[in-house]
Amino acid sequence: MRAWTVRGGWDGHREETALETGAAIAGWAEVRHDFSEQSTFDDLCALLDECYPAESPRTRKNWAHQIWRFLHEISVGDYVVMPRKYRDVVAIGQVTGDYEYQADQPPGYRHIRPVKWLRTVERAAISGDLRDSMGTLLTVSELSRRDAAERVKMLAENGTDPGYSGAIAAPDDIDALIADVDAAGSRQLSVRDLLGLWGFGRRTSEALEEVGSTLQRHGLTVRPDFTTVQLDSIVTVVASDPEDTEATSPASGSEAVEATPQDLTWRVGNVRQQMDVVSVKRSDSLHRAIELMVTKRLSQLPIVDDHHRLLGVITWESIAHRSITGAGVELWDARAAQFPPAAHSEQELFSRMEDIRKFGFVIVVDSENVVTGIVTAADLADELEARVTPFMVLEELERRLRHAIYGMSPDLLKSVGKKKAEKPEDLTLGNYSYLFENPAVWKWLGWPFEQAGIVERLRAVARYRNEIAHWNIDAPENEPQKLADARELLDLLKLVTPVTR
Known part of the structure; x- marks a missing residue:
């Protein structure tokens, strides 16, 4: 069993048709031929050369690899995910049939794989590493690392991602990184390992210039931007796909501001902070929150929903205020009436210093409002x-x-x-x-x-x-x-x- 991302077009124009008709739709509107008539990879390349003469040989070769996967590597029983472009959800289905060419459909909707769509899950339910892997700009790419297929299966079955906490082996060199991205559409590694491919140990101006320019030259980008997170944070290197101008369109769910390669701004994500955040749910008891704050020696606890999205904060001050005023006895009644707005890793640190000085902390969230860290005055x-x-x-x-x-x-x-x-x-x-x-x-x-x-x-x-x-x-x-x-x-x-x- 394998798992794949098949996107619904750079602006999501194929998504509704895919869901309504039970299909994964590959696009490539200029190819008005049955792909299965091309018996070899070279034949497929020749067809794309004929249909897209204005595109570069590298682009056509990239497309050929994607289409070959769609035709021959995706198997019946494999899982398919389709991130929705303008919605905070991802559709998950299972492939039920081989490639079909539907000549009666409009161009761009003719190349399909039958799919039984099983579940739509909120993006926040998917751990950041897997979500970033789904953010590749390629139309067809495999989700192959960090137990991705099993995790997609779990998402399809019960809507939860068990996550993965194991280490990631780095590519041997820069060429291996590029080859991995060309083959799968994305490659995950730590920022430290990414810099190490160029022989750097820290993000100096020289390192950012050399790493950034090399990645750009090969049509690659990093999500989240490697200047905005910790050295040991996991980032995803992704490739762009020029089909339907997707090369210039941001991937769904990856709207974080990216710093320029020369940017040395000190950002919230650069500060060493509490990453394995202890939290409570709204349904937890106040006694549970107090126990955690005492035993973990914490001054504040985020209150989160089932997907770990930030709902509020409880602090010793807010607990004391509840006791003095005689407000309700539920945890939600003891939440802080005021706390600093959530921070994002790409924000400039100095723009949030006043909040940290005033409240003693800011809670860091990702693009889905999922709690990823806390920066305190002690940090x-x-x-x-x-x-x-x-x-x-x-x-x-x-x-x-x-x-x-x-x-x-x-x-x-x-x-x-x-x-x-x-x-x-x-x-x-x-x-x-x-x-x-x-x-x-x-x-x-x-x-x-x-x-x-x-x-x-x-x-x-x-x-x-x-x-x-x-x-x-x-x-x-x-x-x-x-x-x-x-x-x-x-x-x-x-x-x-x-x-x-």
Whole structure:
């Protein structure tokens, strides 16, 4: 059993006909021939060359692969999902027959697979990773990863997605990523693994420029935008399909604002936050909420519906207010009368800082209002510590190095190669490795360390300083080994420079 997405046109124009007639409809209005008459893939390519001479060879080859799947790879018994374009729902059905060419239908409605439509589910009922996989712009694509077929089956049977929490193996390289997307229409991986394909560990301006331009050049995009989420968040790389101008039309359910490749704005989704959110339902008791808040040490709890969509918030303040006023005893009666509007991961963080200051938190939701995280004042404090600590360590390193060479003669200072190096303040952190290479300088210092080891440590720390000198989306703490190396050098310097100026 396999699962497939067969979309109903870039503007949803085939959706109602598909549901009314019990069919998955492939489109390709210019092909007014029975596809099954093409016995080989090359024959199919030749037919598309004839019908779409103005399109690029790459586009026609892409379409041929999609049509081949529709004809030969989709089997009777497989599941089909059709995201509705202008509705927050997805139709799910099961294939009941082979490909048919219906010559009496209008162009664009002739290529069909019989389908028994089983259920329509709200998009919010589908976990974000599977929902993003359905957001590919290809007309026909397979849902193959993270137990997708079994999850679609469960959605068809009872309207619930059991989800999937296992790790995702990254492609071997950039070419493998492109090949995976070409074959299936989408490929999921973590942001960290995506950057790693280009050799980057953080989202620097250079990383965003190179990754973004390469993806764009190959007609690929990332949902949600990889600049707006955590490094270890799962994103979906999807391909566009130029048929019926779908290449320029957003995928249904993927309306989040995408940052430009050069965008280094600090966004709500970039802050390390509570992602596995504890919540209560409206039907839960107030005692249940209090128990969770005490045992989990929480100051607030989202109140959600059966699909985890945000309905309200309960806080210690709102519970106290209920007790004082003698309001009802139900959990809903104790909800906060005021709480900050929900945030989206792509929003600029500073636009929500006042809410976090005033209320102590903002709840993060996705495009379906499903709760995905909470950013608290404590989370911001942790983020600030992660960003400031490397600079504090480097600042102390530089002060101790400067203290170590006070009293050194100008002649020795000039051995660093800087003509104007007449006092310690003239040196930058990057200069010290060159200065300490000088045997006379090392003798003057009289340190009980190996000269070559200290010089190499200084060079590594100088490189680290250069890497974090400019603002980047991710905190320097995301490269903990380099910070640890800087701390080790600082510990050594503390032994020989006990006092700093």
